[in-house]
Amino acid sequence: MPRSPRDVPAPRRFGFRALCVGVALVACSSPQGELSEAPESAPTVSDESSPASAAVEPVASGEAEEAAPTRAEEAAQISTPLGHRVVRSGAIVYAGPKRRERRGRTEAKRPFAIFSVEPGPDCEGEGWARVEQGGFVCLEFAAASDGPPQIQPELADGQMLPFIYARPKILDRKTGAIAKVPRYQDRYALVRGDPPLDWLGPDRQYTFVRTKTRRAGLMLIDADERATPARDMKIAAPSVFTGRELAREPIASGLRPAWAVGRPAVLRERPEAAARQVAVVDYHAPLNIDPEPIVVGEESWYAVPDGAGAGTKAYVVAADMNYWIPGPELTEAKPDQLWIDVELGQQTLAVMRGQSPEFVTLISSGAGGTGTPLGLFRIYEKLAISPMRSGPNAEDPYYVDGVPWVQYFHRRYALHASYWHDDFGKRRSHGCINLSPKDAARVYALTTPKVPRGWNSLLEHTGDPGTLVRVRRGTDAVTDRRLPLGVIEEGQEGQE
Structure with missing residues (x-):
């Protein structure tokens, strides 16, 4: 795994940041504060086909924190929305009407519900809006929207993934030669033969929202209307496997x-x-x-x-x-409690209800010297869509855009969809737990914290703690490695 941008082992309290996710064959990371933007609409085809928990005391800070609302209090506060707003780059959600404890982020260019507005410090314009999950958003850069908000990522009927994914082709595996692929300002510039806007990076998966076919051939169009010729791109064919x-x-x-x-x-x-x-x-x-x-x-x-x-x-x-190998009983799990049980020996994941499995499937976990950590954890952050990249000075640099249904459970380790391989049941990642797109969406929808409609991410908090995740090998007992609610441990996991 690459080193963190801050190679500091001390815990970070109530932090919010895009963290690293280990993915197939290489490790990955994303810069602090960066969340991917969704396109204006889900992928469409124009004139041709598109490819297809135990309670934990909150950690006290140096100053008194506002008490987080309970589920009942939140339900009483939030009923009918006052209206909807949209922020072009997405808005940070805070735990109170001040820029302090971060709770999540709304999706770029997507409406979200607001329930009241009040003045507050360090916020121009309309002021602070109360939103779901006990959060507040500064409306300084927000615009009114008719709504309604949608669950992110948005998928059309029958659509399995939010984007068309493609990367420059490998021309020669022996030499590692990769196609040099131009990108144009728009499809008209490509057809006219204008000079390219830029060139695609060789070690990167790109996202596109639709295709076009003209005399110049098949073109891939991204969310900014930039056009890329498809002839030297390998378009991902995601796995259709499901548990x-x-x-x-x-x-x-x-x-x-x-x-x-x-x-x-x-x-x-x-x-x-x-x-x-x-x-x-x-x-x-x-x-x-x-x-x-x-x-x-x-x-x-x-x-x-x-x-x-x-x-x-x-x-x-x-x-x-x-x-699937049943594991030892998780005694703290209540009969109606949902939790996730991962077994590395046979590469399986089970959605458990109490002590009984409801859904079982195959995964791909860490391979070689980048194993997936064993232990009992809690999902501390969920992201509908997130970019992932290798760390600085990585031997095999790469960038994977638009990874959906990401759920962090320990440091830079997460459950997430993998659209780039169909090797479920085999070790393939650099530590994360890869799921097929269908399985990743299913598990994400079941777990907590519950990301509201129109939001891209949410951190667990006292009103909505994360789902338990046990990672084991066979029937061996594991160590309880959960951190206090609101604490994110920085640094890198040692190889296991």
Whole structure:
């Protein structure tokens, strides 16, 4: 992982900043205070197709803080909005009508609800507006909007991701040569053959909102109407994988949910490599297995009930599948409490309700010397969309734009969507927990803190603490590594 811009181990109290996220193959970071801007609209196609918790005492500061409202108080204060506002670059949300404790940020160019307005220090114009989550926004640079606010990122019907993602093509993997791709002021400049506005960076994923086809060929159009020729760009084809809803696909007693990770996974009539093949299971297809391993020589196998037909078992080699391993009971979890359980050995994530799994899926965690930290954590910040980049002087510099559904749980580690690979079930990241786009959106919608409509980010606070996240390996116990509510620990995680 790259070093933090501030290589300081001391905790930061009530901080708000865009932090680093480890992503596939390389680590990443984002500059302090930077949040990506959403386009004016969700990706559209013009004339052709587009690609597809335990209570913790708040930490006292040097001065008395205003008491955070409870959920009941907040509900009483916030009912019908007074109106809606929009800020072009997004507005910082504070915990009170002063520029002090930051709580979140509204999305750029997107309306958000306000419920009252009052004068206050260091705020020109209309004054301070009370918003959701007990927050306040200075309306100095805000404009009136008809609303209504929308959940971010905004997705059209059937849309899986908020952008079209693409990067310059790798021309020669042996030499590392990457295409030099021009970017133009707009599509008309590209068609006219004007000099390019600039050139795309070689180690960066870019976001686009629509495509255009003209005599010049397919063009990628970004949120600022800049045009990039698509011929030397690799357009991402995001994974369509999604996990298993156990209420819809219940697992018989004594069996475990599993997925094929071989390409493909082969089922045989006996647990032997030379045995007759009876079926082939597509990549990422679900299986139900008997979790008792059958060891034959140096290989382990698992029985698949009905794998060779009704009432007839088949067998799959362990290397060709991953399965969910129940963890030790989390005694503090109440029967109706939702929490997240990540198991690194088999690369799985479960959405738990009390002690029972409701949804299970595959992940990609840290690989090699950049492992994902073990422990019991709490989601301390959520971002609908965030850019991610490598740190200063990184050996493999890169920039990944528009990463959706980001949930930080420890320092610079997060759960987030990965649109650049389909290797779920394999270790692939530099420490973060990669989820498929569909799974990332699902988990993000379930967890706390709840990011309001029209907002891009929110930090946990006493009125809305973050969801518990346990990261374990097998059934081994883990250390409770939660920090007091409102404390963000700076610095880098040691390699594990």
